[in-house]
Amino acid sequence: MAAENKVFVESLDLADPFNFGIISYKIIADTIFADLAVSGALRLVRILIDIKTPFFYIWGEVNTMETPIRLADITSITLADGGIHLVIEDETYAPDILRLLWAQFGRERLTQLDRWNLIIPPQLTSLEALKQMITVNPRERIVNKVLDAFNRLIPEGFRVRQSTFDHNTITIIASENPIQDEWLNRVKEALRKPPSRIPEEYSEKYKREPKQIQKKIVPWKTHEFQESLE
């Protein structure tokens, strides 16, 4: 499903639900999610805007299907004479592996032979414990990316923020004034209704595509005034 069908921007001001601000925030959201390549990770995003109070509310549901990558998945670990011998098989994760091991055991205790080979002293850890270590948590990465996207999306002036972070949903409410419970109640009520799409007749005008122009276009360097002289 394309990103456009997952992102819904709605106005809480029912008198003027499809004004320019709402339509343009839909365009901005689509572009930001595409730029940061997070649209695949998002299941549904609802953005509720009340510009007169003012507050800005984002509710995002994230896909976290991927399981964490453990050390055994990307390295081969064997017990040798000198210690535990660790060979990095997938080099794309090398920085993550090194960061993890340095943090865990200390940089000076590890012997790094070359780009792929590491020796860990046997007294520091057991073979099994090492294999079970979580090197990369894709969920964390995705969530960080989504949070970055949300931060880019929220208007810059709205600096008072409250965020909640459930199993796979992220919600942020932002405003320039202290956040009040009454707003959260309004948001809850609005979220109970199914998301509503901006009708075509409103958004069509602002679609970014080449439009036919009646005017004659003159190239950058043309002797356009010559005809007028002759």
Add this chain to the structure above:
Amino acid sequence: MSTESFIFEGGPHRHELITELIEDLGGWIIQKKIMAQEITITFIIPEADIPLVREKALQLRGSLRDQPLLGTEIAVIAPTIARHHLPHLLCDIAEYLRRLGAKTNMVGLARGVGQRIAQISTYEKNVIEEHDVAVFVFGNFEYCLKEHKWKLYKDLAIPFVVTGGPDLAAVPHADYYIGNIGRLPYRFRLLDEFDKLQQIGNAVSKCARKVRAALEHDPLFLSPYAVKEEIERQIPEIQRVLSPTPIVPQIRGLRIKLPFPLFQEKIANVKIGDYLLSEIAEIAQSNFRNYILVKFLPRSQIAIKKEDNKKN
């Protein structure tokens, strides 16, 4: 004497014919650049002599383009310099105004964001008022533009253009409003988007014309370009300044990119005809770094000053 500014683009062969003609007509050559087989000359000539220069340009097989904003310094202002407002829109507008001949500075306010919290400081206002015209680039919501954002520009002493998202006829306290722009996540590439930039350019040149028209009632003693040439001749240190434009001409003054404490005396003593520069202009420290800001006095004020000096 009203003047018009142009840019000539053509081959360097026999280009001195056009430069000589401009000098004979009493115009000023602002910039002459020869790059391989091409030459670009920006110049100013009296309005009455345009046909002569057009004919000469035709003889040389070059082209002439209008530069309505030549000799103006314009501030393009965003609420802050965060990525919400920069770079796309602000850079596009600034670059387009440069193509029309202006020198543009981008100004990011410290606290221009939000509704209730939007504010502008005196220092920022002073920085903006050093320019000839200002362009404010605002966001997408009609409510913000109508109710809150006017706080930022209401008290400005220079003419300004406001741009924003919604398609409104006007916003409070502003003479010019250009809609359908707002906060955008992409660069301008389509022809109808360039039309929008042209609209901003037109509004800005209207503002510049307003400033010039106001000056015509009591004109300046000399054109800023003449003073610029004289300063370049008399102060050799200007050639060691690394900025691309060491002296920025404005409609009623100059910005000289030399440190104020060191060069204040020297600039004040630049001889222009029978006068010293300090007699025909006010010399002050700019709010930008410590550049020197020269504001020319109109003829009436120079006359008053002269009489005062005689009495003393």
